Amino acid sequence: MDWVPFVFGTIKVVALGTGMFFAIKWHYDQGKKIGMRAVLRASAKMVAIFVLAVVVLGAVTFGLASMLGLDLSY
Numbered sequence: 001m002d003w004v005p006f007v008f009g010t011i012k013v014v015a016l017g018t019g020m021f022f023a024i025k026w027h028y029d030q031g032k033k034i035g036m037r038a039v040l041r042a043s044a045k046m047v048a049i050f051v052l053a054v055v056v057l058g059a060v061t062f063g064l065a066s067m068l069g070l071d072l073s074y
Contacts, residue, residue, distance in 0.1 A: 031039040065072055 027039075062072065
């Protein structure tokens with residue numbers, strides 16, 4: 001059983017590395033095909049959506065925690 005984490009960890013690293021390589025390659029090819037300006041505009045939209053999602057999730061979390069009576073003070 002000592003070898004299981006090493007084998008599964010190696011498989012995980014290989015799978016994630018392969019996926020990251022093809023994801024970067026695909027985005028690079030899309031950037032060449034449709035132009036850098038469109039890629040930057042799409043990236044800015046995704047960053048804005050991500051930041052908005054994090055803020056909403058944080059607000060919902062703090063609202064739920066305070067509604068349940070959890071102490072949120074330092």
